[in-house]
Amino acid sequence: MRDVAQRAGVSISTVSFVVNDTKPVAPATRARIEAAMIELGYRRNAFARALASSRSSIVAIAFPALEHRLGATAMSIVTSASVAAAERGFNLVMWPVSNDASQLEDYIGSGLVDGLLLMEVQQKDPRVALVEERGLPYLLIGRTEDSSQQDYVDMDFERTVTDAMDHLTGLGHREIALVVGSLGDNTLPGYGPIVRTEAAYRRRVASLGLRDHVVACEQTPVAGRDAARRILDEVPSTTAVIVLNDDAASGVVRGMERAGRAVPDDVSVFSVATSPDVVALADPTLSALMAPGREMGRRAVDGLLDRLENPTVPRTQVLVPCELALAGSTGPAPAPNR
Amino acid sequence: MRDVAQRAGVSISTVSFVVNDTKPVAPATRARIEAAMIELGYRRNAFARALASSRSSIVAIAFPALEHRLGATAMSIVTSASVAAAERGFNLVMWPVSNDASQLEDYIGSGLVDGLLLMEVQQKDPRVALVEERGLPYLLIGRTEDSSQQDYVDMDFERTVTDAMDHLTGLGHREIALVVGSLGDNTLPGYGPIVRTEAAYRRRVASLGLRDHVVACEQTPVAGRDAARRILDEVPSTTAVIVLNDDAASGVVRGMERAGRAVPDDVSVFSVATSPDVVALADPTLSALMAPGREMGRRAVDGLLDRLENPTVPRTQVLVPCELALAGSTGPAPAPNR
DNA sequence: CTGAAAGCGCTTACAG
DNA sequence: CTGAAAGCGCTTACAG
Numbered sequence: 001m002r003d004v005a006q007r008a009g010v011s012i013s014t015v016s017f018v019v020n021d022t023k024p025v026a027p028a029t030r031a032r033i034e035a036a037m038i039e040l041g042y043r044r045n046a047f048a049r050a051l052a053s054s055r056s057s058i059v060a061i062a063f064p065a066l067e068h069r070l071g072a073t074a075m076s077i078v079t080s081a082s083v084a085a086a087e088r089g090f091n092l093v094m095w096p097v098s099n100d101a102s103q104l105e106d107y108i109g110s111g112l113v114d115g116l117l118l119m120e121v122q123q124k125d126p127r128v129a130l131v132e133e134r135g136l137p138y139l140l141i142g143r144t145e146d147s148s149q150q151d152y153v154d155m156d157f158e159r160t161v162t163d164a165m166d167h168l169t170g171l172g173h174r175e176i177a178l179v180v181g182s183l184g185d186n187t188l189p190g191y192g193p194i195v196r197t198e199a200a201y202r203r204r205v206a207s208l209g210l211r212d213h214v215v216a217c218e219q220t221p222v223a224g225r226d227a228a229r230r231i232l233d234e235v236p237s238t239t240a241v242i243v244l245n246d247d248a249a250s251g252v253v254r255g256m257e258r259a260g261r262a263v264p265d266d267v268s269v270f271s272v273a274t275s276p277d278v279v280a281l282a283d284p285t286l287s288a289l290m291a292p293g294r295e296m297g298r299r300a301v302d303g304l305l306d307r308l309e310n311p312t313v314p315r316t317q318v319l320v321p322c323e324l325a326l327a328g329s330t331g332p333a334p335a336p337n338r
Numbered sequence: 339m340r341d342v343a344q345r346a347g348v349s350i351s352t353v354s355f356v357v358n359d360t361k362p363v364a365p366a367t368r369a370r371i372e373a374a375m376i377e378l379g380y381r382r383n384a385f386a387r388a389l390a391s392s393r394s395s396i397v398a399i400a401f402p403a404l405e406h407r408l409g410a411t412a413m414s415i416v417t418s419a420s421v422a423a424a425e426r427g428f429n430l431v432m433w434p435v436s437n438d439a440s441q442l443e444d445y446i447g448s449g450l451v452d453g454l455l456l457m458e459v460q461q462k463d464p465r466v467a468l469v470e471e472r473g474l475p476y477l478l479i480g481r482t483e484d485s486s487q488q489d490y491v492d493m494d495f496e497r498t499v500t501d502a503m504d505h506l507t508g509l510g511h512r513e514i515a516l517v518v519g520s521l522g523d524n525t526l527p528g529y530g531p532i533v534r535t536e537a538a539y540r541r542r543v544a545s546l547g548l549r550d551h552v553v554a555c556e557q558t559p560v561a562g563r564d565a566a567r568r569i570l571d572e573v574p575s576t577t578a579v580i581v582l583n584d585d586a587a588s589g590v591v592r593g594m595e596r597a598g599r600a601v602p603d604d605v606s607v608f609s610v611a612t613s614p615d616v617v618a619l620a621d622p623t624l625s626a627l628m629a630p631g632r633e634m635g636r637r638a639v640d641g642l643l644d645r646l647e648n649p650t651v652p653r654t655q656v657l658v659p660c661e662l663a664l665a666g667s668t669g670p671a672p673a674p675n676r
Numbered sequence: 677c678t679g680a681a682a683g684c685g686c687t688t689a690c691a692g
Numbered sequence: 693c694t695g696a697a698a699g700c701g702c703t704t705a706c707a708g
Binding site for chain 2: 043044045046047048050051056058063065066069070071072074075076078079082083086091092093094095096103106109110111112220221222224225246247250251254275276277278280281282283284285
């Protein structure tokens with residue numbers, strides 16, 4: 001920067017004003033400085049800037065590294081977040097933090113980032129209290145028990161269930177079951193997506209005067225096969241199943257076929273909040289409402305950066321609906337007397 | 339740091355020596371300083387340190403953001419890389435760069451990182467020349483045409499094919515086909531994994547005195563079904579198929595079953611270099627050699643950081659073998675006279 | 677083993 | 693519209 005100033009015959013202050021567009025500079029002066037910058041291949045040093053201004057133009061995304069493997073939806077959130085950050089001149093760093101939030105303290109202490117995105121948010125999330133206490137701006141990807149006073153971007157589970165129900169009732173289905181994931185031993189008390197989806201399903205079913213039928217199963221194809229059998233045992237007249245359980249969805253289709261029900265001729269199977277890989281790998285093709293990972297990552301970054309630029313902006317509280325993907329495993333309800 | 343020094347009754351130099359463990363300090367002095375640090379909740383500022391020492395303890399991982407969606411293997415590389423970096427006191431930042439390498443120049447120019455990991459490396463990769471020119475330490479996750487003079491961590495395709503062949507010939511199979519991915523219109527001239535795998539397959543088949551049979555198909559389940567049919571049309575006596583094409587693998591199984599061949603009783607299907615999600619979602623269960631994403635991410639970070647700490651360390655040139663996962667879709671070769 | 681001092685490359689009141 | 697100067701919080705020869 002000193003070299004640029006010298007070459008342009010100005011002070012380094014003025015160069016700084018041009019680089020950051022932070023004060024008015026005479027057109028002629030600006031032109032000389034810009035020319036000098038190009039000739040010298042000037043790039044402003046990220047650290048000097050951060051040290052002097054105490055803004056780093058770096059945000060972090062915290063994710064639980066050890067608990068469970070993150071899939072294609074998480075990847076699309078991360079990649080789209082980093083693209084969105086880059087577009088606004090920010091860098092995105094990955095912070096693997098165990099859920100007890102201990103390491104998070106060290107990360108924050110380094111002062112590296114201007115703000116923080118929290119992935120895989122739990123209903124009661126210890127990380128939130130910590131970040132709040134430290135005064136670091138943050139935004140949730142997901143929601144806590146009560147996120148009314150927080151910035152967040154989450155999937156719109158309510159809308160997703162409603163869309164799924166509408167799709168199926170529009171095709172004439174009246175006996176519609178819901179398959180959700182169970183979390184095995186380490187059952188989290190009320191994992192948000194499942195709680196929200198199940199509640200929305202029950203409300204919708206009730207308002208339509210239909211019967212509710214919820215089956216939980218583990219997140220594997222084999223468990224999905226069992227779930228299909230259980231559904232038919234309990235309500236043989238079932239003609240449609242909504243599946244909020246990516247890993248089990250293909251198994252539900254298989255289970256129906258093994259029970260002698262053709263998909264979609266006898267039974268429709270509709271996978272919701274579905275990861276891109278599930279659709280890509282499904283054979284036969286699944287009708288699905290896809291998790292909008294790309295959109296969520298982008299909205300999350302935009303919401304956080306908006307707040308960094310202006311702490312008084314209105315809260316970002318966005319629910320992103322799922323996107324309808326394909327329609328190979330749903331069809332009209334079979335005629336009543338079959 | 340000034341506060342710590344004052345409280346401990348020493349100079350800030352001495353505090354720095356303790357913080358970085360960079361010069362011998364008398365035990366008593368050290369104890370006083372450490373106590374002061376705890377009392378004051380001292381954390382060293384990342385930027386000041388970086389500015390003064392011109393080492394940032396940040397490395398970047400560059401990935402192509404727009405070209406294609408990254409799946410679960412890429413996610414496991416990224417998450418394990420960030421964990422490994424954290425263990426050594428480093429941060430990992432995500433750099434989405436288009437393949438033409440234009441943005442990469444700006445990223446590097448900011449001076450933010452000490453080193454760079456390159457994902458999704460092409461046979462001829464324009465990013466490599468750029469990074470080389472800038473003198474930034476880097477390590478490839480993958481390989482170029484000739485990586486003999488570069489640090490890299492890649493999947494061991496040769497070994498993977500050999501392992502798969504051994505597994506199948508051990509079960510008595512003699513007619514073994516290979517399904518690879520085709521890349522549609524934008525056929526990259528020699529996408530590394532496919533080139534390497536196909537070559538290794540042909541060598542192995544030749545050395546065993548068997549017939550080679552390679553089929554390329556698009557990366558979808560439907561294309562996999564067609565590929566299965568094509569295999570049987572061309573060589574009806576085929577009893578085993580190795581699939582290097584994640585998205586098509588389930589389709590190959592389906593295609594065999596539709597052609598009246600039971601899996602694994604009549605035909606074994608063995609998916610190799612397989613992503614975690616493929617195995618998690620497969621129904622029926624696939625025998626697979628799993629892509630070692632976790633291991634690759636960790637080894638890549640270790641290799642890069644080793645070089646940063648000591649530029650004269652031997653090159654990291656590591657090929658990580660795939661891990662055997664399951665065995666539901668492979669079995670003994672059927673008896674000859676059936 | 678410890679300290680005084682220069683300097684890393686910027687930003688930002690303050691003054692003109 | 694432009695500049696002189698202080699300072700961001702460290703590291704690192706250099707000296708003792």
